[in-house]
Amino acid sequence: MVGGVFGGFVHDATAMGWRLAFLVQVPIVLVSAVLVHILVKVPPKVSNKSLLSRIDFTGSFLTIAFLVILLLGVSAGGTLVPWSHPLVIASFPLSAALLATFVWWESKAKQPIIPVRLLLNRTIFACCISLFVSTMAMTTTTFFVPLYLQTLGHSATEAGLRLLAAPVGVVLTSVSSGLLMKRTGKYLALGITAQVVFLFGSGTLYFLNGKTPEWVPFAALLLCGAGYGATLTVTLLACIAAVDHSKQAVITAGTYLFRSVGSTLGVTVAASLHQNILRRQLWERFGDLPGAAEEIERIRNDIGELGRLPEGWYGGVIQSFMDAFRGVWLMLLGLAVVGIISSGLMKQHKLHSTLTRQEDSRERG
Structure with missing residues (x-):
């Protein structure tokens, strides 16, 4: 939860800048590896392979x-x-x-x-698609909202502080949705509701501009985080409920693959969209001015160039950035709609409270 704040702080306050945010992870990883070696008890080998x-x-x-x-x-x-x-x-x-x-x-x-045959199960397929688009959208959100804030003059630390709203939302709803499913035994309506919440968060982002009140990004990130946190819990339990006990570990790993691919594609596609719109808007506004080509490239490659713009450029450049961000927010809205549709395709299976499962009590998807 504090990763964004810490990363922004070391960027602003240390000579090494953003590189230190990666370097400090090395001793943590090494300590974790030692703890895993000492504390994790590996089950006996069950295969001769x-x-x-x-x-x-x-x-x-x-x-x-x-x-x-x-x-x-x-x-x-x-x-x-x-x-x-x-x-x-x-x-x-x-x-x-x-x-x-x-x-x-x-x-x-x-x-x-990934067990491709299991994807023929309607619930499994719907959960994986929901996870895929939700992770695309959430990763894009946490990448571009700080960039939006820095474009308006906020420091990396200030942007990181505002980013705290997203993990807070994730924590609150991932736990509360699990408790709600434990009490009701239902997840279908909850999964759809989570995607609707994310849609509202994406819709809030769509209306951001250079004069938006500072509390609005907080609210948008909280809504997006809340929708995503509930989606993580709902899809995991829905997948587990939809398959035999022997397939639970495999399908859990499969959902993580969809999340990983979604996070990679999300930022890449959004960055390409953002850069293409930004480039076009800058050329439309300043392409006829002397030295425009070099200045436009500097703007696209370094957000710090906003503090060194030629006279008369600032307003048009900020508007160009807002147009580019709006393209990204529109992409998030589209992903949220796909998430709602995919969540609606899930079937309601029995949520078991123990490892002992009565197969005839569970509907087949």
Whole structure:
């Protein structure tokens, strides 16, 4: 929860800047590794196969190749090279082919990264899509709201303080939604409600501009965090309830894969959208002025350039940034709508309170 605040503080207050925010994680990781080695008791080996033989290296390679090629095309298009460039044109069909190959391979692999057959279960599929778009949206939100605040002159520390509203919302609803499901045994309506809450948060972001009161980003982040926190809990328990006990660990890992891919794609797609809109708006407003090309590139590459703008540029540049941010907020609204639809496709299964499960008491999805 305090990561954003700490990162902003070390950026503003130390000579190493943002690099220190990464460096301080090294001793924490090392201590954690030692604690895991000492305290975690590994269950006895239940298979004669070696650990390496049980790793789906082909599936891992296909996943990485698909993401790298797709992200390369998305991030380069319109920013580094034109959308008509062969690099961009080739990246999309190639990434689609890799994705299709990944699905084919996972459907026949003995120990796949993600159990493709389980995705035929309506609830599992709906939960994974909901997690995918929600994580895309939440990661984009936590990346671009601080950028919006810094564009308006807030320091990195001040932006980090405002970012606290998001994890507070996540914590409150992830716990409360779990308690509510424990009491009612229901999750379908709660899942839809969580996505609606996120939609309201995204809608609040859409109306941000250069004169928006400072409390509005707090409210938007709190709503987005609240919607996302409930979604995490609802989708996890819905997936567990929808499969046999023997498949619970596998499908839990699968949901994390969808979250990981969503977080990666979310920021990349949003950054490409933001940069393309910003570039177009700046050229429309200042393209005819002397030295415009160099100045526009400096603005796009360094937000600190806002404090060194030529005379008469500031108002137009800020408006260009607001237009670019609005494109990102519109993307969040679209993702929230997809999240609502996917949550509505889930089926209500029985939530079991113990590991002993009566299979005939659970509806099949």
